[in-house]
Amino acid sequence: MAKHITVTEPLLKLSCTLGEGAVWDTRSQRLYLVDIDQRKIYTYEPSTGTHGYQTFANKITSLSGIQDGSGLIAAIDIGFAFVPFSSLPFPPDGSNKPIIPIDVDAKCNGKEKRFNEGTVDPKGRFLSGTLGLEHGTKDGRMFSLEEAADGSFVAPLVLDQITCTNGMGWTQDGQTMYFTDSWIGEIACFDYDLPTGKMSNRRTFSILDKSYGEPDGMCTDAEGGVWSARWAAGKVVRLTPSGEIDVVIDFPKAWHMTCCVFGGPNLEDLFVTSAASDYIGDTLPDRSDGGDLFVVKGLGFKGVERNRFKGSFAG
Template identity: 30%
Template sequence: MSPHHSVPEVGTVFSPLATDRLELGEGVRLLSDGRIVLVDILTGRLLALPTARDTPLILLAQLDEPLGAVAPLDTGKGFLAAAGTGFTRLTEYGAPSRRTSLADLVGSPPRRMNDAVCDARGRMWAGSMAYDAAPGAGALHRLDRDGTTVTVLKDLTVPNGPAFSPDGTTMYLADSALGTVDSYRVDPSTGTLSDRRRTFSLSPGSGSPDGMTVDDQGRLWSAVWGAGEIRCYSPDGRLLLTVGVPARQPTSVCLTGTQLIVTTARYGMDRPGPLDGAVLAASCAVTAPPTAAAAR
């Protein structure tokens, strides 16, 4: 078994990292300065983990529109966000009212931006979806370094991810509504996608792939909404590990080198459990790069 296909080790005990319970926690990211940030999508909040577990999350920004995900700006001040119906620049940490809208991409039926991430060249890739998750109403968009926006994939439903391989030549993208994760070859210089392949798919009733990340060995980690699981796959789609999470709707994952951090959601639950909506962590020595910065 090659190193890229080795089975990682993850602790079996998850505990909350803050006192909050989020409606739709998502987009957990490790920054280059060691901080961990995440979003509560439908409330438009950008949050950071506190230094002490029994304290609330730290509010960094509050938008009056859904906030799908963020990437730090390469200037070191502020974030680029997939928010509302396009891309928004948050110009300073902790200054939510000072923002500049860059592009409005989506229209009728009512849609919003969902998960997003930057590649190593500083381009942001972001999914959009209908509020009612109408089939085929989703898309994947790319904001290039020069500010140009391109819709690169259409006819999706609930795009999640994307996530990039360590060398930047493979992109993984989930369509949560279909239970699928596909890989694409990426031209790093242009961002052009090609050679679409099915990495893995989940059968109906076994959960939906949600937020993803790729570790330093190229293994793909996916939150599985509805199944209370995190799954780890080899680059060719072989299931290496399934980890149970004490929340039914895990939404995104982050690897820090000491912990596996998982966001979860209470959205749509009549009777959420005590850890539904919590930000959870278990011990894990697997490493991954900090989230890539946006070139702005």
């Protein structure tokens, strides 16, 4: 029987329109997350409680660390970008700072709204994909950004016919990739060839009933579990490696849970982002914490450190 946990109060009242893209930096012990629609990157340091944001010209949709420690790799509305840590002074002051777009062929076409989720694979490639213009369409595509031998960047197409690109992750041996295709409610898995980054043999890992909303962002833990944030359900669920639910976390004052990631000194705290609530129903509960940042402690699980992008932006 699944364990149930209820979280009634947010960690930070951020009031994000579309909070997303959380990544924990084990080196600095800081959390980074985005508000896509407000074009913000937030920085939060739990040890001091200090937090703030920077605002950018583009919508930033997801973040990952970079191996050389120079900043963050990002998906933005129109493609990929490098976010140097110098663009995120700490504590942040809210001013507009530049990010550096990466010139590759991966661009949105007329059937795609923008880029969305992105995650680094075990070999250091940054995978990010798009969503279609209309809910339910299968016009999204995914690209895999990596540095070529000559120092340039390439981003070949690795997957198409996606509804809405969302949470990704890998088993610890790197041979199986999880991928969230939100608008069909599916977390799929693929055989993943690490040397080439090729995905094959798509199959369903999880499709839950409508009471669990749509799957959004995800992360994995050290025991092979998959933690899935649920849009339009006010929940995060843990799925065992066989796809069974064994933990349900309820957020009764939020509705659209968008992303989750383990952080904290021992990777035992689960940070959860959310979007401003647009709740429709016969009975309207108090969803006033939509858009805030939450943390869940004492779960008894430990996360795994996120992969870092292996590319250099020096000079």
